[in-house]
Amino acid sequence: MSLTKLPFSRKLLSLGPIILLYISVLNEFDFNYLNLKYFSFNFPYILIFYWSLKGEGRLSYVLVFFAGLINDVVIGLPLGISSVTYLFICVFAVYLRNITLRVSLIKDWFFFLFTILVINSIFYSILVVFFNVKIDYYNLLFNVFYTFLFYYFFSYIFGYYLNLLRRTND
Amino acid sequence: METSRDDFIIAIRSAFLKKGTKQRFSLIVLLFFSITILALSKYNFKGISLLKVGLNEIVYRASFIISAPENFIINTYRLTMSHINLYDDHKELKKKYKALKAENLSNNFIVSENIMLKSKIEDIVDISSEILAKVLVDKQSPFLKSIIVNRGSKDKVKLGMAVLDGDFLIGKVVEVNYLTSRVLLLSDLNSKVPVSVEPNSIQSILTGTGEKFGKLQYTQLESFDLNNGDQVYTSGSGGIFKSGIPVGEINIIESKESYVLFHSNFSQLRLVKIVLYENIN
Numbered sequence: 001m002s003l004t005k006l007p008f009s010r011k012l013l014s015l016g017p018i019i020l021l022y023i024s025v026l027n028e029f030d031f032n033y034l035n036l037k038y039f040s041f042n043f044p045y046i047l048i049f050y051w052s053l054k055g056e057g058r059l060s061y062v063l064v065f066f067a068g069l070i071n072d073v074v075i076g077l078p079l080g081i082s083s084v085t086y087l088f089i090c091v092f093a094v095y096l097r098n099i100t101l102r103v104s105l106i107k108d109w110f111f112f113l114f115t116i117l118v119i120n121s122i123f124y125s126i127l128v129v130f131f132n133v134k135i136d137y138y139n140l141l142f143n144v145f146y147t148f149l150f151y152y153f154f155s156y157i158f159g160y161y162l163n164l165l166r167r168t169n170d
Numbered sequence: 171m172e173t174s175r176d177d178f179i180i181a182i183r184s185a186f187l188k189k190g191t192k193q194r195f196s197l198i199v200l201l202f203f204s205i206t207i208l209a210l211s212k213y214n215f216k217g218i219s220l221l222k223v224g225l226n227e228i229v230y231r232a233s234f235i236i237s238a239p240e241n242f243i244i245n246t247y248r249l250t251m252s253h254i255n256l257y258d259d260h261k262e263l264k265k266k267y268k269a270l271k272a273e274n275l276s277n278n279f280i281v282s283e284n285i286m287l288k289s290k291i292e293d294i295v296d297i298s299s300e301i302l303a304k305v306l307v308d309k310q311s312p313f314l315k316s317i318i319v320n321r322g323s324k325d326k327v328k329l330g331m332a333v334l335d336g337d338f339l340i341g342k343v344v345e346v347n348y349l350t351s352r353v354l355l356l357s358d359l360n361s362k363v364p365v366s367v368e369p370n371s372i373q374s375i376l377t378g379t380g381e382k383f384g385k386l387q388y389t390q391l392e393s394f395d396l397n398n399g400d401q402v403y404t405s406g407s408g409g410i411f412k413s414g415i416p417v418g419e420i421n422i423i424e425s426k427e428s429y430v431l432f433h434s435n436f437s438q439l440r441l442v443k444i445v446l447y448e449n450i451n
Binding site (some may be wrong): 026027029057061063064065068069070073074075076077078079080081083084087088090091092094095098099126130131133134135136137139 | 178180181182184185186188193194195196197200201203204205206207208209211212218221222225226227230233236240307314332345352354359360362380403436
């Protein structure tokens with residue numbers, strides 16, 4: 001009997017994306033310590049978008065909401081702002097899923113760019129207008145750019161993982 | 171045309187309202203919750219503040235544990251690099267030590283003279299409390315630069331207390347929980363500290379840039395007499411910090427902008443001192 005056929009391993013595998021999301025918001029692994037100027041990317045955005053789009057409901061919205069709250073606490077942002085952005089990403093991804101007839105990675109990729117541009121505009125506006133928090137606009141712009149680039153790379157890894165999940169459920 | 175608009179509305183409505191078989195709540199309900207929390211936190215609603223304090227205590231500890239493997243790798247890399255550079259560092263330090271030894275002798279005299287003069291003008295000279303704290307979380311977001319330390323209101327940490335790395339100022343306490351506190355670093359865009367640039371005693375405000383250097387602001391142009399290597403100290407204006415805490419040195423001077431390189435490396439903070447300066451007299 002292979003490991004992935006065991007009930008516990010199967011459960012753990014299906015919880016993989018949400019565990020990864022919680023690790024990423026608690027750990028904030030964005031390679032900041034490399035001290036590369038302007039280099040950073042938002043891994044939770046990639047993960048949430050991909051799994052809302054392709055995950056067939058495996059990513060629980062309630063857990064995404066709580067991940068947002070945790071992210072706010074770790075970074076020190078006003079409570080609730082990351083939840084709003086994460087849930088809006090879910091909305092965009094579900095919308096794309098609803099209107100897609102023929103799946104194409106390139107189309108998903110560019111829709112992801114549109115999504116994070118809109119989401120980060122909301123994020124930036126709320127912080128600056130309502131909370132008077134200053135953030136570097138260039139940092140945010142480069143963050144969007146690198147997040148967009150990395151989506152293509154991670155979509156292959158997640159795709160492989162998704163296939164593994166489907167196979168174990170058969 | 172009418173059909174495509176209908177499709178769009180159906181898809182949007184479905185995205186917001188449809189729960190799906192594996193979901194407990196629809197996205198619109200959770201978005202409503204999030205926006206409510208955000209709005210209430212804007213007006214410092216008591217329930218939200220309590221929720222935040224509770225979350226802070228749990229999340230900071232969890233983040234510390236989750237970050238342990240990554241921190242181990244980073245620390246091992248830094249340790250290896252410091253071993254590789256050991257010989258060069260030793261030669262450099264030996265040279266610096268000789269120069270500092272000579273300087274220290276004359277400084278001792280100046281310090282005692284300074285303490286005597288400060289007591290005449292009743293400036294803040296005494297540290298009334300000093301707390302050693304361990305950095306729990308230093309995940310500096312690209313947008314906000316802050317760290318979490320393992321001392322809170324239980325250890326008598328108060329808002330606005332200065333935080334030092336050795337003798338160098340690195341920031342101030344901006345959030346106090348029961349067991350932990352958040353320190354806003356000098357490199358954050360929202361940080362503003364009144365400073366004095368020596369040797370010409372030019373008064374200015376040091377603001378963060380989000381990078382490893384700060385920027386001097388509101389320096390009067392008539393007295394714009396700054397040079398690379400000029401030392402930047404806290405000026406003591408505003409009464410939060412005492413005057414004379416070393417912050418950094420002028421590193422780049424452009425046409426109307428001066429940048430300050432901080433003495434402390436904010437990406438390698440492990441233990442910090444939280445201090446309260448008060449005039450005991």
